[in-house]
Amino acid sequence: MASKKGKKYVFFFRPGKAEGKGNNKNLLGGKGAGLAEMCNLGIPVPSGFTISTEACIYYFKNGNKWPVGLQQEVDKNMAKLESGMGARFGDRDNPLLVSVRSGARASMPGMMDTVLNLGLNDKTIAGLIKRTDNPRFVYDSYRRFIHMFSDVVLGVEKALFEKELSALKQAKGVDLDMQLDADALIHLCERYKEIFKAHTGKEFPQDPKKQLQMAINAVFGSWNNKRAKDYRRLYNIPEDWGTAVNVQAMVFGNSGDKSGTGVAFTRSPSTGENVFFGEFLVNAQGEDVVAGIRTPLSIDGMGKTFPQAADKLRAIAKRLENHYRDMLDLEFTIQEETLYMLQSRVGKRTAASAIKIAHDMVQEKRIKREEAVLRIHPSQIDQLLHKTIDPKATLEVLTTGLPASPGAAVGRVVFSSEEAIELHAKGEPALLVRYETSPEDLAGMSASEGILTVHGGMTSHAAVVARGMGKCCVAGAGEIEMDEEDKTFSVKGVTVRAGDWLTLDGSAGRVILGSTDLVSPTLTGEFGTIMQWADKFRRLKIRANADTPEDATLARKFGAEGIGLCRTEHMFFAEDRILAVRQMIVSDTDDQRAVALQKLLPMQKNDFIGILEAMQGLPVTIRLLDPPLHEFLPKTKASIEKVAEEMGISADAVERRVEALSEANPMLGHRGCRLGITLSAIYEMQVRAIFEATAELKKRKVDARPEVMIPLVGIKKELEICKEMVIRVGKEVQKAEGVKFPIEVGTMIELPRACLVADQIAEEAEFFSFGTNDLTQTTLGLSRDDAGSFLPHYVERGILPYDPFASIDEEGVGSLMKLGIQKGRKVKPKLKIGICGEHGGDPRSVSFCHAVGLNYVSCSPYRVPIARLAAAHAALGEKRK
């Protein structure tokens, strides 16, 4: 039917001409589009064809059936390929071999499957040996093919083949695969076929057409393997995109010492330096590089062996970079000294690299500032905002590896992903130490602070994934001797055990014994310049959530334009005041309570002086006490007794109060303004502290700008009552101190009801601040503390597209926000509205906040630059529309 409609599923390409277009990634996938573009530019690329993502989508929607006509299209294109290559698929004398590779719209490195050397069978190897006169190469290709096909297409355990290979190398007394001779490889191929039969019950398939069909289906199917699904979830790639399949004539990097294969970047993916960068393995096929098993040559090293090919590669790289106006990631193979390009795509890079490249390309007048800002993904710069090792620290450097992903990390050593996840779940930092990582390790890497590998280079799996995640990584630290069984590793006699503390310096590749002090990053140089450009484009103001003068100072350094949320309760937990807080709570009478509050007043006042001074000239939104009182009381018998003793009352009395205050659902209990109304002395003390601090600073000519925020308002009258008190106390302080200052009162909008009656509430409020954490909890009826038992399952199963505590649930919470904004502004068109939930630092949520017309977002100090950039993206994205 699809065929009758004339739908074309297959697109041919050969150097000089491709049916597909380079900008049609949606149809051809990233790899297919890149190959088409290179062909159209006349760059040497092995010919082949791309089966479109539409074919894949059809396949999934129709019970794993190909669309009508696809088989004919594939056959027609294979025939075209045969005639172009002068070889025939399955021919005994001159067999055509092909690679079958996945290629989705978005790059998902290593996540989906590839089969190389397809077309080999017991008969075609004979022809190939005759043509190449290189039996070692042919059997090497065959064993690779059997291994890959068995694994990818039929799911035969990889380890079975690897074990066989290791045993063989040991028997032959060699270290590397390439040292095995033809006889050894002939033997290996036979063993591999036996393994295949033992595990599938069938002979290894000999019909190349059948092999191709099975491989295409396997590549389609690999879209849905666990790794790929995990990756998509992590990077928010839609499930329904599907993958394209690229079938391409093989060129052989493993055909001898005049061949090889490599990857390159047109600039440094790690630092962004404008230096051509690459890695090359002689006599190898692509998977050898990516897997990181052998340590590769640099591009310069390759130039010594293959000067012509190296020059040609540099020239092509330059041409492609000019064409794409961006740093590119290239894959190439050299077969008998001839260069073939296998892939060209915009290269993944660290945040530092992204910033340098974007900055430099503006200097080079290749791109505009808008483009430069848009090229830095907000979530990516998170890695620049991570800490580095304190330059003043004394370090005991154990060994050094490759600086595979920048930043520093301190954690406890684990040797498996499972242990990393376990430790992380306990709230302890893990450092994952592995020979090498594989896509199976994704979750474990995500749970670790940093990754250390013994094998592999800068483009090894560990390095690529760690950079993508913004995790620190040291790769290829070859001095390390692992004893995975014993859960230890040692370097030159020093043994590190599981659980020991270790520090990694991903920027310098250093592995340091013990736990080391880290220092906070700053925004300077090119980063600072790009952030300044971003600031010009954005409309949203960015504030920070900060409870201490230190946090406030840091936030300001990171560009915060105010404090959006200063939580007063964090101050209550300080050691010097928790006792007074508890006395206040345990008080039986208003008089007793007043005494305790009187002790707290000067402490709170000092807190506010510190924060208001740090933020002078900028607004500081101070939220009055929010959590239920029982949060401040001890829970266990022992701690109750201790508190009782400190307070000089009986443990019974404390226990009774704990009991009386305990709640079935504290999230929905006696907290926020409900406390402020029923126990008004607490709020009154806090407000007095705020205004006394303000008055004192005013006297010292410090421009303090507090805004008093009332939490958990759902009813206009609640705000009315609290506001009345704030204004009264404010005026009392003004009178007593003889100083004038503005008294500004607003509210958090964190209950569905507050959004629904926002018009009424706006009559009393000078500002709204969406508390999207609680608003998410109430709108979805989802306790953040308890959601662990089902929310991950929901996200995994696609019931929710993502964790609503990480990104605003736009359909639910977002539509309540829109309602609240619309109703609030109907009454007060200039009402200042912000957000102070943790969503304020999430790029997707920032974009939403821009779209719905908020005035500001507020987030943790470390995420302020991310929010600044995300806000610029939102504004620029809107402009483009």
Place this chain on the structure above:
Amino acid sequence: MASKKGKKYVFFFRPGKAEGKGNNKNLLGGKGAGLAEMCNLGIPVPSGFTISTEACIYYFKNGNKWPVGLQQEVDKNMAKLESGMGARFGDRDNPLLVSVRSGARASMPGMMDTVLNLGLNDKTIAGLIKRTDNPRFVYDSYRRFIHMFSDVVLGVEKALFEKELSALKQAKGVDLDMQLDADALIHLCERYKEIFKAHTGKEFPQDPKKQLQMAINAVFGSWNNKRAKDYRRLYNIPEDWGTAVNVQAMVFGNSGDKSGTGVAFTRSPSTGENVFFGEFLVNAQGEDVVAGIRTPLSIDGMGKTFPQAADKLRAIAKRLENHYRDMLDLEFTIQEETLYMLQSRVGKRTAASAIKIAHDMVQEKRIKREEAVLRIHPSQIDQLLHKTIDPKATLEVLTTGLPASPGAAVGRVVFSSEEAIELHAKGEPALLVRYETSPEDLAGMSASEGILTVHGGMTSHAAVVARGMGKCCVAGAGEIEMDEEDKTFSVKGVTVRAGDWLTLDGSAGRVILGSTDLVSPTLTGEFGTIMQWADKFRRLKIRANADTPEDATLARKFGAEGIGLCRTEHMFFAEDRILAVRQMIVSDTDDQRAVALQKLLPMQKNDFIGILEAMQGLPVTIRLLDPPLHEFLPKTKASIEKVAEEMGISADAVERRVEALSEANPMLGHRGCRLGITLSAIYEMQVRAIFEATAELKKRKVDARPEVMIPLVGIKKELEICKEMVIRVGKEVQKAEGVKFPIEVGTMIELPRACLVADQIAEEAEFFSFGTNDLTQTTLGLSRDDAGSFLPHYVERGILPYDPFASIDEEGVGSLMKLGIQKGRKVKPKLKIGICGEHGGDPRSVSFCHAVGLNYVSCSPYRVPIARLAAAHAALGEKRK
């Protein structure tokens, strides 16, 4: 200023002519409007004037100041009254005395204050004695005046005067006030004035003008006394209505044996019988009747002494009833054999009386059926739906009193309101036993199952209030000897102690020892007829919430048109299955869980057979498991051990599971469809049980109509997944049993998000049922279990107009409901939508549900008739508009 605008605050009335109109209750209050109407009908009423509610509202809004001009208006009207009565206020020879009474828009019997005999002072008594030649009467009036004025106007403790009076009666060896002679009363007046001085520091005010001013202010102020506020909260009377004040020339029922005072009802307020009914006290003033201290004469008894006045009263009553077309409550005084009417208003009545009167008036062709239905307040019929004593029970009747308020009650004896409240709070039924009740007892009466008094008649405070509350009451059980100190009472040697069980039969006035079986009411006779009329008018369907066949049968008897909510978890708690439920929960593996579920399947199937059979031909909405699993596990160490033993596993294992399942906020946790999705075997078992039950009934030709309801859906996909399973299992059962039945799946809408994406959810749902309990909790962020610490305060302070768990919060929850309905019906215009929260039985909420276009409400079986009536009211109210 008000006066300049020409605003009139005072309205004069005299027989034959009133300035005010009888239908203007808002301005004149109920009493003032009734007096005006009687005057306009030419009925003998002592002349006087009404100060409007607007004056009172002005007074409160302006710091307790009278509006400009009010004093002049009062003076002018007093002058008019003086000239009409031929007496002068404060005159030594012929003094005018007046009563000052409150009168709000809605009747609030006994809640606000009254001052009689105002105008008396040490000088005017002399003139009055001269004119009446009855010093005893004059001093009796004076002592009443001093007592009332001191209490009402200046807040001097009433008990001080009562103690003095008691002491005097004892000293004189008499039982009744009326037996005290003039000398004794002279002495009493002196003592009263001394008490006044001792407690106010001032002489008793002698200037009648001043007395009047103070009394008017006191009546205004009584609008805000605690009793009145409590009453308004109980009956949802707005705080801002204010009260009118009626100043009226005194006529004296206490001027001797040819005088008296009484109250009457044109039909029985207790049964509705068309019999003139009243009570009369010779030589008494109004408060003697209302207080219930002396047991009064019947109207027939009064006819013997005052035949002419009695005939006249009957004639006036008939004329007024014809005029108002309703049963009236009359107050009158006879002074020297001349009848004066003091009040006429629509009479309060029991539900049974209301029904009989409404029914009879339709038969008499005085009102239409619509009017009859509208005259029965839905919340009122609650009392008809209470239980009565099982006729088969053997009763040990201790004594008998007046059948003051119908119904039966079983409870434990308490002797004070405080104890009643305490016992009630513990979840135990209290029976309040008192000499007599006063407005201070309101809260205690509300907390009791029934009230028993030693003194007082059918119109005593206890009787009137109990009828209003729909509580059973036996009044005037004079055989009882109270020992309040000892907390016991005894009758003929049988002693009953505080805490003992007692049964009251309010319909027959019987007091029965011990706890007695009660039986459920039925809807028959006139009640049934009115309910049938109501059914004709309503548009909403009424369903019931029922979990057992017994409840379902009862609901059907009460007119339920289906089950709106059958909670499956209540079945889980039954003794014969809780063990299997716990095994299911504690299971470590799916296999273990399957074994436990297999045990539960036949039990659940039998439950459903019972309910579906009871409701055959009507829909039964069955909600799948909703609460979190930890609700089914034991909490204490001892019970954990017991369960472990029963289950044959270690206490540790049980404890670990309890620990693992515990949640910070269970209300927002792992429950509802979240369980059904993550542990799908549980839902699958339940669905299988439902459909196997259906299949079995279908085979027996029973028309079973289950509807499967998925709880806590907030995301379309949740419903999609559950629905898929329900349909699959349904088809499996159909195939296995060879029976066809419709498979209907819908969802509860109980999360804000569900309302916000109701259009998406509607695509998967065949019906919506609003779970307004949970929707209220999430929309307001208010845990029902924890709200006790602040919600009462919120309602008291007017932050919320009423408890949102009792009546739907229309602004918040209601607007989400409207959104959900609108979005749902946009996708499916015929979507069936109901409500199954407890609001389904609340008349105000039913009215809201009608207005927003729901198809049905579902409530507890006992409230089904209330909902039927409320639905009719809503439809009729809409028609009137």
